[in-house]
Amino acid sequence: MFEKDHFDEYIELGLTDAFRSLYPDTQSYTWYSPFNPMVGWRLDYFLVNNMENIIDVTHYERLNRKVSDHVPIILLIN
Numbered sequence: 001m002f003e004k005d006h007f008d009e010y011i012e013l014g015l016t017d018a019f020r021s022l023y024p025d026t027q028s029y030t031w032y033s034p035f036n037p038m039v040g041w042r043l044d045y046f047l048v049n050n051m052e053n054i055i056d057v058t059h060y061e062r063l064n065r066k067v068s069d070h071v072p073i074i075l076l077i078n
Contacts, residue, residue, distance in 0.1 A: 015047040018075060019057040028059045034069050046075045053078045 011017070019028070019042075029040030046057055055076040062071055 010047050015049055016051055018046040018048050018051065018054050019059070019073075021051055022054070022057055029071070030059055030073055031070050032062060032065075034065060037065070044070060044073050046073070 019026075029042050030044035031041050033039035048054060055078050056074075058074045058076070060072040060074070
């Protein structure tokens with residue numbers, strides 16, 4: 001099983017990917033392979049049932065690989 005195999009099921013439940021809703025054409029990753037730093041996926045999400053109070057979702061810069069293979073992400077709400 002892959003990390004994103006059941007992602008569509010959450011969308012079918014009525015949840016919204018907050019980052020994709022705000023930035024439909026932006027290519028951004030939240031995980032980078034520890035073996036090949038050129039390989040990235042967006043594995044970390046904020047799934048919300050209402051976008052009304054969502055102001056922003058920020059994907060920060062990559063951390064040192066010794067710290068984490070994921071980047072910090074922040075959901076800003078009103």
